[in-house]
Amino acid sequence: MHSEGSISIWFFIGISLLGNGLLIFAAGLYQISHPPAEPVVLFNLHANVWWGAALAIWGAVYCYFFRPGRASS
Amino acid sequence: MMATFLVVPQRLVHLSTVDSIIIVFYFALVLAIGFYLKRQSNTSEDYFLAGREMTAWIAGLSFLSANLGALELMGWAGASYQYGILAAHWYWIGAIPAMLFLGLVMMPFYYISKTHSVPGYLQLRYGEPSRALSAISFAFMTVLMSGINMYSMALVMKVVLGWDIGFSIWVSSITVAIYVTLGGLRSAIFNEVLQFILIWAGALLIPILGLIEAGGWSNLKLQIAHNASAEYTHLWSNLGSFNSNPMGIHWTGIVFGLGAMLSFGYWTTDFLVVQRVLSAKDLRAAKMAPVIGAGFKMLVPFIVILPGLIGIAVLPMKLMGEGAAVATGGHSYNEVLPLLLARYCGPGLLGLGITALLAGFMSGMAGNVSAFSTVWTYDIYAAFLHKKSTDQQLVTMGRWSTVIGVLISVGTAYLVMQFLSIMDYVQALFSFFIAPLYGTVLIGMLWKRATSAGGFWGLLAGTVSSIGMYAWVKMDPSALRYVALSPYAKDMAENMYRALWSSLLCIAVTIVVSLMTAPKPESELKGLVYGATDIPSESATALYLRPSFWAAVVAIGLVILNILFW
Numbered sequence: 001m002h003s004e005g006s007i008s009i010w011f012f013i014g015i016s017l018l019g020n021g022l023l024i025f026a027a028g029l030y031q032i033s034h035p036p037a038e039p040v041v042l043f044n045l046h047a048n049v050w051w052g053a054a055l056a057i058w059g060a061v062y063c064y065f066f067r068p069g070r071a072s073s
Numbered sequence: 074m075m076a077t078f079l080v081v082p083q084r085l086v087h088l089s090t091v092d093s094i095i096i097v098f099y100f101a102l103v104l105a106i107g108f109y110l111k112r113q114s115n116t117s118e119d120y121f122l123a124g125r126e127m128t129a130w131i132a133g134l135s136f137l138s139a140n141l142g143a144l145e146l147m148g149w150a151g152a153s154y155q156y157g158i159l160a161a162h163w164y165w166i167g168a169i170p171a172m173l174f175l176g177l178v179m180m181p182f183y184y185i186s187k188t189h190s191v192p193g194y195l196q197l198r199y200g201e202p203s204r205a206l207s208a209i210s211f212a213f214m215t216v217l218m219s220g221i222n223m224y225s226m227a228l229v230m231k232v233v234l235g236w237d238i239g240f241s242i243w244v245s246s247i248t249v250a251i252y253v254t255l256g257g258l259r260s261a262i263f264n265e266v267l268q269f270i271l272i273w274a275g276a277l278l279i280p281i282l283g284l285i286e287a288g289g290w291s292n293l294k295l296q297i298a299h300n301a302s303a304e305y306t307h308l309w310s311n312l313g314s315f316n317s318n319p320m321g322i323h324w325t326g327i328v329f330g331l332g333a334m335l336s337f338g339y340w341t342t343d344f345l346v347v348q349r350v351l352s353a354k355d356l357r358a359a360k361m362a363p364v365i366g367a368g369f370k371m372l373v374p375f376i377v378i379l380p381g382l383i384g385i386a387v388l389p390m391k392l393m394g395e396g397a398a399v400a401t402g403g404h405s406y407n408e409v410l411p412l413l414l415a416r417y418c419g420p421g422l423l424g425l426g427i428t429a430l431l432a433g434f435m436s437g438m439a440g441n442v443s444a445f446s447t448v449w450t451y452d453i454y455a456a457f458l459h460k461k462s463t464d465q466q467l468v469t470m471g472r473w474s475t476v477i478g479v480l481i482s483v484g485t486a487y488l489v490m491q492f493l494s495i496m497d498y499v500q501a502l503f504s505f506f507i508a509p510l511y512g513t514v515l516i517g518m519l520w521k522r523a524t525s526a527g528g529f530w531g532l533l534a535g536t537v538s539s540i541g542m543y544a545w546v547k548m549d550p551s552a553l554r555y556v557a558l559s560p561y562a563k564d565m566a567e568n569m570y571r572a573l574w575s576s577l578l579c580i581a582v583t584i585v586v587s588l589m590t591a592p593k594p595e596s597e598l599k600g601l602v603y604g605a606t607d608i609p610s611e612s613a614t615a616l617y618l619r620p621s622f623w624a625a626v627v628a629i630g631l632v633i634l635n636i637l638f639w
Contacts, residue, residue, distance in 0.1 A: 006113065009131060009263050012106055013270050019098055020274070020428075024421030027091045031419055040419045042282050048422045051278055 014062025021056030092424030107252025133365030142437030151406035153381025157305025176363035199528030220485020275429030283383030330569025338511035509535025527587030535579025
């Protein structure tokens with residue numbers, strides 16, 4: 001939904017994904033440099049780094065395409 | 074930051090600072106959405122039906138999301154740990170056909186009649202007595218269920234995070250009250266779509282990492298066969314008799330009780346979900362929304378059922394029922410999802426997973442109170458208490474009833490805390506109304522001869538018979554062999570058969586009473602009944618834009634999945 005002059009719901013979702021993605025990505029990088037004493041299973045895959053990056057990119061794309069003032073649906 | 078407010082005894086997971094920031098970020102965002110949308114909720118159409126301007130995608134995701142609460146996620150993950158892949162029936166045959174039927178067959182009547190609610194449709198089709206029966210039962214059952222869900226979720230937060238129960242109840246209910254009161258259905262829908270995305274972002278990693286750890290699907294099946302039974306990975310092949318599968322159910326119960334009655338009752342007449350589709354911007358979007366919802370519903374087992382199966386294979390401990398877990402200090406079936414979260418998710422990912430659960434919980438509550446507010450305002454207040462309400466008075470009543478709905482929910486949550494058995498009774502009460510209502514609405518839409526008296530007495534007979542069967546089994550457990558056709562039937566199987574019998578009785582009584590009473594003139598049935606309503610044809614629309622085309626695609630996907638996991 002994106003009626004005239006209003007902010008699209010997808011923009012809010014973009015903000016959420018971008019914010020969460022950056023936080024998770026940063027936490028993942030920190031864990032690489034400071035490995036935890038009790039790592040999670042499959043820690044070696046560094047899921048929070050690539051999952052955080054994927055969410056941040058997805059969120060950034062949504063923020064760009066559904067930014068306020070840009071005609072879209 | 075948030076963690077400093079919390080009482081933390083024993084808990085499954087420990088949140089880091091970044092996890093807490095992610096949770097606080099979510100609360101800030103939903104409140105910001107509520108305040109932003111306040112200026113777009115001035116008329117009753119805006120407040121109760123989101124201005125009827127939602128696209129098929131928004132309405133469809135919201136339609137699905139209203140059902141995809143946190144308890145649903147954890148409960149069904151636990152059920153798949155307990156019963157195996159049989160639990161997927163509730164997502165596939167127990168949902169998809171009903172959702173497609175709603176979109177293609179029933180939605181045109183709901184939408185063209187311009188009703189604000191399902192009880193509103195009953196008023197147009199059958200008159201005030203049917204509306205009153207349906208509205209009063211729905212309104213009160215909805216807020217009571219909301220309170221029960223609130224208590225259950227607060228309990229989960231206590232087990233998983235060590236949060237105080239009162240803290241969880243008040244923080245989540247105040248947040249929901251603020252954003253729904255401000256923005257109405259539009260705000261609820263926005264947050265439901267946000268929740269849908271967060272659930273996938275937070276939960277999809279668990280089956281991916283679980284399959285990697287287990288060594289792929291084939292190895293996972295071998296480990297499940299070793300730790301539990303090979304029967305746990307079959308959908309249909311073990312349903313030939315009641316005692317050859319972990320659920321104690323026969324395929325007739327799944328097909329006719331769940332697939333044909335209970336799921337159709339829930340997905341086509343429960344106003345909580347139907348309200349989302351009524352917000353669609355036009356008839357094509359209204360037909361398409363349930364089809365889109367069905368497509369995604371078909372995928373939900375990959376983030377709910379698959380983790381339960383992964384839990385059987387990889388978790389070092391054996392999970393058990395709630396009672397045994399409390400008695401022995403072990404973990405219950407319902408904890409399988411949080412246990413896997415703790416197993417695979419490090420800082421940040423854990424916060425996102427917990428946020429997904431919180432979001433699911435809050436949007437479920439928002440769905441309940443927004444549906445309650447609409448039914449209370451239109452079908453009880455404006456219909457019986459204040460018939461000459463202005464548009465502004467309806468909006469004001471909508472806002473007040475939202476706040477009151479939340480307060481009743483909180484009260485129910487505290488009541489359940491004192492008297493735990495209330496939970497079972499209210500959940501059973503809710504199920505009494507769903508299956509018969511489907512019979513009444515369906516006959517009303519498809520049979521012109523159905524009369525007002527037929528609809529009312531059919532609905533009443535179906536509901537009373539459902540209550541009667543429940544009470545019969547409660548007083549005399551051996552009656553289970555008659556109600557559920559087997560003494561081995563478990564609770565779920567009993568529910569399936571009770572739904573089947575009460576729906577059939579409702580339909581039979583509606584038909585008999587209708588044939589004995591005078592029908593409505595056809596001019597009064599326009600827009601309400603098949604054969605008396607002009608439904609726009611799809612023939613001029615491109616194939617890829619037709620709801621019927623996409624419904625066929627989803628139906629083929631459903632058949633393939635059932636064959637793959639036969």
